[in-house]
Amino acid sequence: MSTKHTLSVLVENKPGVLARISALFSRRGFNIDSLAVGPTENDAVSRMTVVVDVDLLPLEQVTKQLNKLVEVLKVVELDPLASVNSQVVLVKVRADASNRSGILETGQMFKAKIVDATSEAIVLQAVGNADKLNSMLEILEPHGIKELVQSGVVAIGRGPRSITDRSRH
Amino acid sequence: MARRTEGHTVTDTSSSAPSPAAMARRPGNARPTPEQVTGAKSLVLALEHVGAEVVFGIPGGAILPAYDPLMDSTAVRHILVRHEQGAGHAAEGYASATGKVGVCMATSGPGATNLVTAIADAHMDSVPMVAITGQVASSSIGTDAFQEADIRGITMPITKHNYLVTDAAQIPRVIAEAFHIASTGRPGPVLVDIAKDALQATTTFAWPPQIDLPGYHPVTRPHAKQIREAVRLMAASRQPVLYVGGGVIRAGAHAELLRLAEITGIPVVTTLMARGAFPDGHPLHLGMPGMHGSVAAVTGLQRSDLLITLGARFDDRVTGQLSSFAPGARIIHADIDPAEISKNRAADVPIVGDAKAIISELITTIEAGVGDAADVNPHTYDAWAATTKGWAQEFPVGYTAPSDDALMPQQVIERIGAIAGPEAVYAAGVGQHQMWAAQFIGYERPNSWLNSGGAGTMGYSVPAAMGAKVGEPDRVVWAIDGDGCFQMTNQELATCVINDIPIKVAIINNSSLGMVRQWQSLFYNERYSNTDLHTSVGSRIPDFVKLAEAYGCVGLRCERPEDLDATIEQAMAINDRPVVIDFVVERDAMVWPMVPAGVSNDAIQTARDAAPVWDREESEAEEQDTDADHDGK
Known part of the structure; x- marks a missing residue:
């Protein structure tokens, strides 16, 4: 089973959100393979694509910790076969x-x-x-x-x- | 504080204090009436509208504009502290004693960074707190200006959320959001950093502001299916334990917990953060689990077949070596924070929600008595309850009096608890005295025990007691402090004297950093590297009685057991100013029981090199029972 997971994270388009998210990954000891961020079809929302290298259980923690951030609107793991x-x-x-x-x-x-x-x-x-x-x-x-x-x-x-x-x- | 959030409509289920968001939506306040004000005035008006009664803080350059309108506010009392860390812990003490949001304020740069320890502390212990800091003018941000610090960046990992406000028009909304976030869901600290030019700018103030938090929806109502699953596991269990954490106190769910325990007859353990969530005098109470927990509580968890975990988070100080913690137990884990569930120990039945709502639902389901619920009653668990109660009686938390007439620290704390009683508030520092205060004072009500559990912040006690006394002026408030801790924040005695905050401070003076010394005794061959504080053995630096008197407090000293009660009673009789008592105690006293760090909780020791002596047959029978139950599933 691959340990690479691709998360799509919808966040409020506000200053400091990227810092908050990258700080969360480093603080909780999760390794980021890649992170991309940009605007979306909705001006108020930015979308991040984060590729993390973790097993399933820590992945659940990553997702939960991301969801706890007030400015995070949604976290979805993209199935590699369906994306x-x-x-x-x-x-x-x-x-x-x-x-x-x-x-x-x-x-x-x-x-x-x-x-x-x-x-x-x-x-x-x-x-x-x-x-x-x-x-x-x-x-x-x-x-x-x-x-x-x-x-x-x-x-x-x-x-x-x-x-x-x-x-x- | 238990709050229910549906979308952004916030209602209060605890009926203690309405949440800021709820207040902002009161019908009478429904029509915004814009008013031309400065940003600073807008801040003060916002604080008044969210119901902040007290702000602990210190002014300085960047926050100075806010202090001018604050002077005129009759609704918000500002208490000038002597160090910003004191302001932060005072806000925590206020919040923990009252259940309301505590507020602290500081200027930019060092003022803000001095708050950091208290903010981190509030974050670890889920204390509802709003910290307001001044920031250099927005045009200077990023230039390394005088007293500039990126406090928003610094506090990102230790706040529930934080803000940098550079536009005066945003102040009311941000303050309303900050109080809402701090007090709902899993409570925590929120920092609001406001640039000086935003405080000085002219803006309009209108209330209620539009709260805009599309990503914040704490789940408070438990899922009905999970409640049914939990009851099913309870029915199948024969050795369950209610593992109760601080979430039960924050949720105001103590009455529900008592009812749940009584209708089921399931034994209860209360963690360090949950002392007072369940009455210590109750026959189902096994005491505190963890590194310095009671034999009954630690063993109860170890031999349990089902942990009903309510607002607790399987902290390492409770579990010891995680892999051997409660090996035969299935886990029901109820918490308002989904990220706590299965973080350290996988849950068989996760329940996300407010503890008060969850326990109420469990009670309703069990009392309906349909299906599995019919088996969830004291008869099902009476053998187990009797066994655990037997352990509690056989291995009570105690201490050995020395042969000479030295004053024992445990006895001092025990007598303070006995004399001041359960209606008092006790705020401990961190170390041996904290553990003894958790062990030897009988807590009968929530919010009567304040301490720094997660962060372990020395210096918490005096300012937290001060904040508690401000919030609960009619209660006796004791700071149970150590000679090391006391020297970290005792400057707030000046604040107490000047502002008429008559706390009582018991310095458990063993002339050393006692807990560190205990570890040096046990694990470092009695090599006491840098733990001697010279506060009673050999010299008195400082002389705590003189120090107390210099601050305008009453200073007392007690060195002999025969003077103990009289000294405590003397302190209890003084209500017009703070009292500081220097209890000069035996320095070699140790905290027992103890599970050494990193080993299984089965290795609990009741004294040095002394493990509980189990009745052999009973012990083996217990283990067989556990195994049989486990295999049966």
């Missing part, structure tokens, strides 16, 4: 005449975009789930990765229902 997730990476790869075409080929394979190119390096932007992005990075690795930046994972449930339709976790 889609995605993240962005920007990777700067050492590229000269000798290896440029190989890099471009790899980029194409993973539907990555070239967002910057010079005579010494190329910046690729790729979007997708962690497995896909890791495969791409593995292939790029021998070329020389000069710089790498990744966003947090964002995730959403499949199907017509919205997270706000679901009963409170």
Whole structure:
């Protein structure tokens, strides 16, 4: 059983909420793999996607402790089979005449975009789930990765229902 | 305080004090009448409207604007303390003795950080408290301005919720929300940090404000199915124990608890935070469980087949080594805070709700007597009740008098309890004297025992007693303090004298940091590293009698058992000013029983190297019974 769990946390869009949530994770000793936060269809609400690396019992504690925060509106664990997730990476790869075409080929394979190119390096932007992005990075690795930046994972449930339709976790 | 929340309509079920939100919604207050005021005046008006009677605090630069209109308020009494920690503990003492929200106030920077210990303490013990702090002007926030501290950031992990207000228009709403959050659900501290320019700005004041808490819905009504499940387990049980925590006191559920115990005949243990939730004199009471609990309470839990847990949280000081705690017991866990349920020990029947509502529902179901409920009666448990009562009689909490005529600390505390009686309020510090005060005073009513249970804050006693006396001026209030604790916060004696708050302080003076010394005696080969306080052995630094007199208190000293009652009675007769008694006691006295840290509660010792001697046959029979029951499930 995987110990990675993806939580969607709807919070009031107020200053300090992110600090409150990240402080809660660190105080209770829960490890965050990834955290992404942004506005939603509702101006008053922000949505966080938190990937945590915990077993089931501590996960229940995480959820309960999150729910105790006054500014947290809803916590939902997304079932990996019934949701889609995605993240962005920007990777700067050492590229000269000798290896440029190989890099471009790899980029194409993973539907990555070239967002910057010079005579010494190329910046690729790729979007997708962690497995896909890791495969791409593995292939790029021998070329020389000069710089790498990744966003947090964002995730959403499949199907017509919205997270706000679901009963409170 | 027991409150029921449905959406945002708040009604009071305890009928003690209406919640701020309820007051804000009283029909007479229904029409907001905007009024041009400063933010500071708005704050004071808001405090008046939520029903705050007393604020403990100290002014300073950033909070200064608030102190000007506060001077004119006739509804809100401000008591000027000598240290902000004292303000915080006084607010806690006030809240714990009255069940109302305690309020403390401080300025920015060090004023605010001095509140931190008391806020953390209130957080651990679920004390309803609102702390109001001044903050530097909003334009200076983040610049490391003079007396700037990010108190909102600092207190995030130790408050139920907190606010930074930079817009004067938000003050009434935030104050109403703060009192609502502090007093409903699982009570706790809420901090409101207000920038100085918000206090100075002109704004409009209207009451009631619109409370906007879409993410705050404490569940107070228990689920009917869970109540039925709980009764089913109770019917199947033969060795149940009511494991009662501080939640029962905060919920005002003591009367319901008494009824539940009496209709079922199930023995009761009350944790350190729950002393007084169930009368000590009641035959079903086995005493306090935990590290310094009674043999009957500790063993009752260990050998139980069902813990009916009410507002308790399986704290490590109660469970000892968690894996061997109550090994044969199934668990009913009722708590207002869902996060407590199954946090430390998995619950078989979780019940989320207010303790008063839950116990009432249990009573209703049991009294209806339908199905399983028919078996939940004293006849079902009488053998077990007799066994546990036998332990209570065989192994009472006691102490050995020394051969010479030294004054024993336990005796001092026992006599104070006997003379002042159950109507008094007792506020302890932290350490040996705290445990003895929990063991040797008979508590018969809730809110009569105040202490720092979760945080273990030395210095709690004097300011908490002060706050309790302000809230309950007609009650005798004793601070049961240690010579170490007393020296951390005794400056509040000045506050007591000047503001006519005649508390009584018993310093259990063993000239050392007694609990630490006890551990050094037991576990560090009697190497007393940095625990000698020189307050009676060899020297008297300070001389507590002179110190008391310097503050304008009456200072007394008692060193011999034969003077004990007369000294206590002398203190009881003085009501026009605080009394401080220096009880010079035997320094080698230890707190027993004791379960050493990190081992099973089965290893309880009644004295050094002395375990309870069980009747062999009875002991084996008990174990077989437990096993049989457990296997039967």
